[in-house]
Amino acid sequence: MTDAAWDNTDKHADHQKSGLRHSKIAVAQVGGPTAVINGSLYGFIKRIRQLEESAEIIGIHDGMSGLLENRMSAIKPEQPLEWLRAQPGSALGAGRKSLTAEDIETCVNGLRDRDIHALALAGGNGTMWACRQIELKARELGYELQVIGIPKTVDNDIMETDHTPGFPSAAKFVAHAVRDLGADLASMRSFEQVRVVETMGRNVGWLAAASGYFKQTVDDAPHLIYVPESRFDLEKMLADVACIQQRLGYCLIVVSEGLRDCHDRPISANGINNGKQNGQGLRALGGVGAYIAEEIGERLGVSCRYENLGMLQRCASLALSGQDQAEAEAVGCKAAELLLDGHTGEMVTIRRLQNTPYRWETGSAPFIKVAGMEREFDSACLGQGGLIAESYKTWLAPFIGDNQPYKQFSMD
Amino acid sequence: MTDAAWDNTDKHADHQKSGLRHSKIAVAQVGGPTAVINGSLYGFIKRIRQLEESAEIIGIHDGMSGLLENRMSAIKPEQPLEWLRAQPGSALGAGRKSLTAEDIETCVNGLRDRDIHALALAGGNGTMWACRQIELKARELGYELQVIGIPKTVDNDIMETDHTPGFPSAAKFVAHAVRDLGADLASMRSFEQVRVVETMGRNVGWLAAASGYFKQTVDDAPHLIYVPESRFDLEKMLADVACIQQRLGYCLIVVSEGLRDCHDRPISANGINNGKQNGQGLRALGGVGAYIAEEIGERLGVSCRYENLGMLQRCASLALSGQDQAEAEAVGCKAAELLLDGHTGEMVTIRRLQNTPYRWETGSAPFIKVAGMEREFDSACLGQGGLIAESYKTWLAPFIGDNQPYKQFSMD
Numbered sequence: 001m002t003d004a005a006w007d008n009t010d011k012h013a014d015h016q017k018s019g020l021r022h023s024k025i026a027v028a029q030v031g032g033p034t035a036v037i038n039g040s041l042y043g044f045i046k047r048i049r050q051l052e053e054s055a056e057i058i059g060i061h062d063g064m065s066g067l068l069e070n071r072m073s074a075i076k077p078e079q080p081l082e083w084l085r086a087q088p089g090s091a092l093g094a095g096r097k098s099l100t101a102e103d104i105e106t107c108v109n110g111l112r113d114r115d116i117h118a119l120a121l122a123g124g125n126g127t128m129w130a131c132r133q134i135e136l137k138a139r140e141l142g143y144e145l146q147v148i149g150i151p152k153t154v155d156n157d158i159m160e161t162d163h164t165p166g167f168p169s170a171a172k173f174v175a176h177a178v179r180d181l182g183a184d185l186a187s188m189r190s191f192e193q194v195r196v197v198e199t200m201g202r203n204v205g206w207l208a209a210a211s212g213y214f215k216q217t218v219d220d221a222p223h224l225i226y227v228p229e230s231r232f233d234l235e236k237m238l239a240d241v242a243c244i245q246q247r248l249g250y251c252l253i254v255v256s257e258g259l260r261d262c263h264d265r266p267i268s269a270n271g272i273n274n275g276k277q278n279g280q281g282l283r284a285l286g287g288v289g290a291y292i293a294e295e296i297g298e299r300l301g302v303s304c305r306y307e308n309l310g311m312l313q314r315c316a317s318l319a320l321s322g323q324d325q326a327e328a329e330a331v332g333c334k335a336a337e338l339l340l341d342g343h344t345g346e347m348v349t350i351r352r353l354q355n356t357p358y359r360w361e362t363g364s365a366p367f368i369k370v371a372g373m374e375r376e377f378d379s380a381c382l383g384q385g386g387l388i389a390e391s392y393k394t395w396l397a398p399f400i401g402d403n404q405p406y407k408q409f410s411m412d
Numbered sequence: 413m414t415d416a417a418w419d420n421t422d423k424h425a426d427h428q429k430s431g432l433r434h435s436k437i438a439v440a441q442v443g444g445p446t447a448v449i450n451g452s453l454y455g456f457i458k459r460i461r462q463l464e465e466s467a468e469i470i471g472i473h474d475g476m477s478g479l480l481e482n483r484m485s486a487i488k489p490e491q492p493l494e495w496l497r498a499q500p501g502s503a504l505g506a507g508r509k510s511l512t513a514e515d516i517e518t519c520v521n522g523l524r525d526r527d528i529h530a531l532a533l534a535g536g537n538g539t540m541w542a543c544r545q546i547e548l549k550a551r552e553l554g555y556e557l558q559v560i561g562i563p564k565t566v567d568n569d570i571m572e573t574d575h576t577p578g579f580p581s582a583a584k585f586v587a588h589a590v591r592d593l594g595a596d597l598a599s600m601r602s603f604e605q606v607r608v609v610e611t612m613g614r615n616v617g618w619l620a621a622a623s624g625y626f627k628q629t630v631d632d633a634p635h636l637i638y639v640p641e642s643r644f645d646l647e648k649m650l651a652d653v654a655c656i657q658q659r660l661g662y663c664l665i666v667v668s669e670g671l672r673d674c675h676d677r678p679i680s681a682n683g684i685n686n687g688k689q690n691g692q693g694l695r696a697l698g699g700v701g702a703y704i705a706e707e708i709g710e711r712l713g714v715s716c717r718y719e720n721l722g723m724l725q726r727c728a729s730l731a732l733s734g735q736d737q738a739e740a741e742a743v744g745c746k747a748a749e750l751l752l753d754g755h756t757g758e759m760v761t762i763r764r765l766q767n768t769p770y771r772w773e774t775g776s777a778p779f780i781k782v783a784g785m786e787r788e789f790d791s792a793c794l795g796q797g798g799l800i801a802e803s804y805k806t807w808l809a810p811f812i813g814d815n816q817p818y819k820q821f822s823m824d
Contacts, residue, residue, distance in 0.1 A: 033599050059823055062602040073823035083819045089595030091821050095602045176730050183501030184727040187445050190474040190507045195723075310719045311607075315596040318588050318730040407495045409503050411471055411485035 021117045021144065022052050022340060028060035028067055029090035030123030030130075031153070034166025034314050035321075036328035038091045040122055040150050042084035043332025045075065051340050058116065063095030063123070064130065068103050070110040085325060088315035098126075104133045108141055118146045118339045122332075124153035124164070125374060128347055132367035135345050148335045149347035149367065152328075154314045156206040159373045160365035161349035165331055168324035168399030170313045171210035174199050175400050177309055178211035182221025182252045183406050189250035194241060194296050194304040197222070198289030200313050201256035205229050205377040207313065208256035212388035213396055216405045221252035222386045228258040229379040232267060237292070238299055244385075245302060254386070259288045267291060321399045327360065334362040358398035433529045433556065434464050434752060440472035440479055441502035442535030442542075443565070446578025446726050447733075448740035450503045452534055452562050454496035455744025457487065463752050470528065475507025475535070476542065480515050482522040497737060500727035510538075516545045520553055530558045530751045534744075536565035536576070537786060540759055544779035547757050561759035561779060562747045564740075566726045568618040571785045572777035573761035577743055580736035580811030582725045583622035586611050587812050589721055590623035594633025594664045595818050601662035606653060606708050606716040609634070610701030612725050613668035617641050617789040619725065620668035624800035625808055628817045633664035634798045640670035641791040644679060649704070650711055656797075657714060665708075666798070671700045679703060733811045739772065746774040770810035 027044060029037055048055050061071040084091055099107070111119060119134070121127050131149045138145035151158050154170035178197055185195045199208045205227020212225055223244045226232055237253075244251040259267045267288045293306035312319075327350055334348045346364040353359040381389040393403060439456055441449055460467050473483040496503055511519070523531065531546070533539050543561045550557035563570050566582035590609055597607045611620045617639020624637055635656045638644055649665075656663040671679050679700045705718035724731075739762055746760045758776040765771040793801040805815060 029599075033596050059821065065602050076822045076824060079822050087595060087818050088592050089597075089818075090599035092599075093602060094599045173730075177724055177728065180500050180727040180729050181723055183499060184445050184723050185501075187441075187502035187504075187506045190477050190505060305723075307722045307724075308720065311593055311596055311717075312589055312719075312724075315592040316589065316730075317592050318585075318728075406499050406501075409471065410488045410491045412488060 021146065022055050024056045024058055024114065024116045025118040025120070025339065026058040026060055026072060026111065026116045027092070027120045028063050028122070029092045029094055029152075030063040030121055030127040031094060031096060032314060033088060033090040033094050034152055034154050035088045035169040035316065035319070036165050036324050037122060037152050038084040038087050038089070039325050039328035040152065040165055040332035040335075041091060042081055043329035044120060044150070044336045045081060047333040047336035048340070049077070051336065058114070059092045062093035063090070064097035064099060065095035066093065067107045067110065068097060068099065070113065072114070085329065086317060086320060088317055099130055099133070104130070104137045105141070107134055108138045108143055108145065111145060112143050117144050120148045120150055120335050120339060122150035122152045124151070124155065125158055125370070125372070128158070128367055129371040131347070132345070132371045135367065146339055146342070146344035148338050148343065149370075150331055150335045151347055151349070154207065155201055155204055157204040157375045159370045159375045160347070162352040162360070163350060165324060165328035165350075166314065167206065168321040168327070169316075169319055170200065170207055171213070171396060172321045172400045173313050173316045173319035174207050174210050174309060175213035175396070176319065178222050178252070178254060179214040179406060181307060185221065185250050185252055191303065192305060193245050193249070193302040194251050194253070194293075194300070196253045196255060196289045196293040196296065196304065196306050198255050198257055198287055198306070198308045200309070201228060202258040203228050203374055204258070205256050205379065208254050209377055209382060209388055209392065210396055211254040212386055213393060213400055214403050214405050215386060215388070218385035218387060219248060220405050222254040223248070223251045224253045225382055225386045225388070226253070226255045226259055227377055227379055227382065228256050228260055229376050230382075231262045231264065232259045233262060234295060238296065241296055242300055245300070253292070255289050255292060257287050323358070323398050330362050334364070338364060355394050356397070433558065434467050436468045436470055436526065436528045437530040437532070437751065438470040438472055438484060438523065438528045439504070439532045440475050440534070441504045441506055441564075442475035442533055442539040443506060443508060444726060445500060445502040445506050446564055446566050447500045447581040447728065447731070448577050448736050449534060449564050450496040450499050450501070451737050451740035452564065452577060452744035452747075453503060454493055455741035456532060456562070456748050457493060459745040459748035460752070461489070463748065470526070471504045474505035475502070476509035476511060477507040478505065479519050479522065480509060480511065482525065484526070497741065498729060498732060500729055511542055511545070516542070516549045517553070519546055520550045520555055520557065523557060524555050529556050532560045532562055532747050532751060534562035534564045536563070536567065537570055537782070537784070540570070540779055541783040543759070544757070544783040547779065558751055558754070558756035560747045560750050560755065562743055563759055563761070566619065567613055567616055569616040569787045570759075571782045571787045572759070574764040574772070575762060577736060577740035577762075578726065579618065580733040580739070581728075581731055582612065582619055583625070583808060584733045584812045585725050585728045585731035586619050586622050586721060587625035587808070588731065590634050590664070590666060591626040591818060593719060597633065597662050597664055603715065604717060605657050605661070605714040606663050606665070606705075606712070608665045608667060608701045608705040608708065608716065608718050610667050610669055610699055610718070610720045612721070613640060614670040615640050615786055616670070617668045617791065620666050621789055621794060621800055621804065622808055623666040624798055625805055625812055626815050626817050627798060627800070630797035630799060631660060632817050634666040635660070635663045636665045637794055637798045637800070638665070638667045638671055639789055639791055639794065640668050640672055641788050642794075643674045643676065644671045645674060646707060650708065653708055654712055657712070665704070667701050667704060669699050735770070735810050742774050746776070750776060767806050768809070
């Protein structure tokens with residue numbers, strides 16, 4: 001280590017040759033888990049073992065918390081890890097933690113203490129921002145550190161990648177769940193008329209919109225889809241629900257948890273969110289969907305039920321998308337290759353080469369192009385009456401598969 | 413038709429020969445749908461078409477409501493119906509309706525008006541009670557009517573059958589969901605400690621207990637399971653949760669929606685249910701699980717989230733059990749055979765012949781042995797710390813399959 005600023009190119013070459021840089025490689029899983037986050041970890045470990053057998057792979061516990069508090073353990077090299085490919089939850093432990101400038105320095109010093117010069121973090125937008133800060137801080141402190149980001153979020157809100165591992169399985173879950181709940185409600189319409197289904201998506205509507213995948217006509221469920229990218233108008237919705245319910249006898253509505261009103265304020269279970277927080281953390285007893293269901297029941301005088309698809313969206317093993325699984329693993333492999341090739345400051349990406357038949361490859365993008373940004377869903381892909389654009393269906397098809405809608409009896 | 417009491421045996425024989433009795437056969441789907449209720453309908457229609465080609469099969473709309481209001485339509489004979497095998501929701505329309513003695517007579521008269529002498533109703537305990545009343549009333553009125561029951565309920569609370577079609581798929585959904593939510597929570601324990609998962613089961617705990625299928629040690633989720641067959645003690649639960657959370661860092665609890673307190677009163681979202689009902693019908697914004705999660709959060713000062721598995725338990729196509737699908741269809745076939753063989757007053761049953769490898773057959777039981785009864789889950793099958801008896805796991809195995817629990821990392 002010298003006092004001089006670290007020269008990116010030269011030192012890379014030196015360390016790659018000496019193998020010093022890659023004697024210890026740390027990896028963490030940040031933020032909420034997905035159904036395939038362990039698949040990326042599997043790909044990462046497998047590829048490191050293949051390419052740099054002597055490397056010690058160090059698992060950081062509980063995401064950013066573990067990085068900040070220097071809680072890490074070596075992953076025993078002899079153990080079989082195939083089980084990671086199909087197991088939801090973050091096997092290393094997840095963690096949500098906003099880092100201050102001081103925290104960032106603490107993280108770098110923690111890595112220095114352990115002589116770790118290579119770091120891979122799997123996470124979303126916030127994590128990519130943290131990756132960039134850690135990389136900059138290390139450079140500022142003259143500590144040689146490679147940082148690579150592995151994209152992961154069911155929200156699908158990361159720039160520069162066609163989509164993020166975790167989203168395809170979540171989308172598959174949501175699309176099937178809403179088709180099934182629609183068939184269930186259709187048959188119950190003689191005593192239950194309206195159902196409000198809430199999906200994940202704090203700021204973006206990719207998941208909520210995926211609920212329209214199996215829908216082919218305005219009569220199929222879902223009949224209305226609301227995403228955070230468009231301002232939500234309660235009165236307009238009530239009028240639409242009344243109209244649909246009158247026409248079909250029932251109405252299924254999908255709402256993204258991050259819905260905002262016409263003043264751009266988030267809507268919570270108690271109507272407009274007044275910012276009140278529970279000191280003990282989140283107790284999600286009902287979000288925006290509960291509020292909307294309550295309004296529909298009271299204002300329209302119909303039986304209205306609220307269904308929160310909940311945490312299963314990010315962990316349901318029965319909805320695991322084979323494509324998602326393959327891509328998550330490939331993204332982990334690519335992160336390993338980038339690190340061992342001396343790269344730093346990049347997030348792995350997925351590039352879509354062709355829709356039908358679907359072809360893809362991994363790539364990478366600099367943190368600067370993804371950190372702090374948010375990739376919105378194009379609400380122009382949402383049509384009237386819950387229909388979604390054919391282009392969005394085609395884009396989703398590799399993740400969900402055959403999109404036959406349910407049928408109805410032909411009776412005399 | 414004569415005034416004399418209808419002689420079961422002789423008339424059967426006459427009509428079978430003449431084919432009169434089976435020129436019109438009516439069928440209805442009563443109560444909440446299941447993932448395989450249409451599979452039974454498919455088996456029923458297919459078998460009738462095979463055995464009595466000239467029979468007109470009449471679908472009753474919206475369950476009991478349609479029977480009472482004489483809303484029925486002939487099912488067009490030429491249409492392919494294979495789609496029924498994998499489509500959730502009741503294709504004929506479901507309906508919940510308690511029938512008075514007068515209603516029963518109205519139903520019989522409605523059938524008489526249409527000259528329908530054969531009726532099959534798919535439903536649960538309440539439906540089997542109604543089947544019996546309709547059959548008795550027809551006999552009293554001197555109207556020849558055969559009535560056969562097709563068991564259907566995710567609750568699995570019907571006597572005389574090893575289990576009910578619909579339950580296996582629901583159990584598969586619950587077992588997988590709880591294993592997945594457990595893996596998700598385990599990885600989140602640094603900022604979310606307790607999760608309360610609510611399952612269906614108004615009066616019985618079969619489904620809630622199925623959540624323990626993948627669990628092998630007390631450390632695996634679920635850590636606590638509560639069923640309606642045992643009185644729920646809040647203080648005891650709080651002590652147990654605190655203990656488990658201290659030991660493992662997190663705790664996943666499964667509660668059946670029909671939980672009752674030590675005074676045998678149902679517990680609702682607002683604590684003990686005071687019987688208040690919403691005039692517009694059910695708006696399920698949170699049941700017993702919401703109440704318990706609230707208590708845990710406030711009393712133990714931990715982050716506690718409530719997850720209601722909701723209607724997906726009875727309709728999730730991704731959780732469709734192949735065994736359930738096969739049995740549902742066979743039960744429908746058997747109902748057709750019983751009717752065409754001149755039987756009446758019976759519900760189709762499933763008999764388990766052998767556990768491993770699983771062998772089964774269909775049978776039948778008189779309504780009098782099932783109507784108005786409830787088959788409870790043996791709470792002795794629930795052990796300490798959410799463990800379920802091996803005998804219950806063996807019994808569930810044909811429905812859910814391989815029961816490997818999730819793994820954990822081995823770290824230095």
